[in-house]
Amino acid sequence: MAKKKNHNWCGISFIAAYGLFTIYASSILSYLNNGKEIGKLSGTAISGIKQSFILFGFIFIGIAIVLFLREYIFKSGIKEAGDTESGVAPHYFKK
């Protein structure tokens, strides 16, 4: 098997982390909203925002699981990572 030269495990962890962060954020919205004088959100707003945060949090975790299966079960993501044409490549090591 070709040596794995990308860091997709890290990217997959990022996506799972976005999901966890979103779920975490949903849990503190009410606490942060308490005591605000300007820009205080209504109960309906907080409730709706929390629901969508939680929904997308689980979606991101689900996507991370699918990408994990793709990478490590189906082995379809294993290849050399390409450059991103980002314009800052000279600053980086190329392995």
Add this chain to the structure above:
Amino acid sequence: MNPYFIEYSIIGIAGLIFGVALERGRMCFVLATNNIFTAGDTKILEGILWAFGISVLAFGIVESLGIIPVHAAIQGVFPMGWYDLVGALLFGFGIGICGACMSGLIFRAASGFTQNWMQLFGILAGTIFFAFIIFPMTNFLYWILHTIPWLSIKPGISDYIPHEWFGDAAWGPFVVALIFGGFFLILGLYLTKRRFKKISNERGENYKEPIITWNMLKFKEPYSPRLGGLLFAVVAIIVLFASYYTVHKAAYLGVTTPYGSFDTYILAPFINLYNVVGPYKASFLPKISSNWFQIVPVAIPMTFLVICTFAGATITAILGGEFKWRVPRRKMMFVQNFAGGILTGVGARIALGCNIGTLWSGFLMFSWAGVLFLPTLVLGMYLALKFQELVW
């Protein structure tokens, strides 16, 4: 169903599309500017001009036809002022030092560029610095209202260019959109045509780039910047419609205010930044004390959009085989990006937004904010380029 749930969910999808457009289209204002200054290459700029042109024209049509009433559209209008000039200069220098604007930061950080994560941490620190030091100590809100009369906030509809030029005429937004959007689109098309002609002459064959191919859709090759620009415009339109038809308030794209939300979320277990009372008081707002966080809601639709944009960009970076944890050869780049990030964060707060929220959305709102933001933004990026040439 809860209208806020619908709004945020649709905007979440828009955020994922935005992330795809950024990562696949390499949409970065700094990259576009540096490519012009250093290589005379306009490819990325063309995509940005497409984004601006198409979205401004679409917003003008939507508002002229009354699909989104003017009174709703102007609710989110950013007022223009001296702070756009000052903030954009600082912001432009900061992103120039970091080599990535707000859109560039997202797709690079989401693709594993460590120096852009450092830039993000710098922005988070800069936002806190502004919120607790600059904002209260300078009595910031007072000065944006009471200095330079011709560059101060005008209330309500007065800052809306169609109203300023054409009064209440229904066709006003469309004409203004035709002027600004038409200019951007024609310039974009002209630059594309000129670039194709130049490459054709160099290669001795008729050169053209497809806007979209199967390989782009399968993530096997990057998007043409023009496709990225088109998706940018689509996202702006989705956000406007989603917000208006759910909670009856027009929302415009923005990136840096959400970073303030991230500050509060990250620090929530230790301190509630929204309630912290500092030693300095902003006299303009006597009821509350002293910090910028107190005047922003705990979550705005763009907070959610930015999280989803990061996710969209990371997903396509993985699918495109381009995710890689990239560490700069010169470790000094971490310090440079953190310092640049602080300048970026402070500049964005002074200008009430960034290259997305004030520049692009400024044009979408038909406010002068975008026009004022642009020249000093470019000047700041140019100075940063020269500064780096001197230092490195």
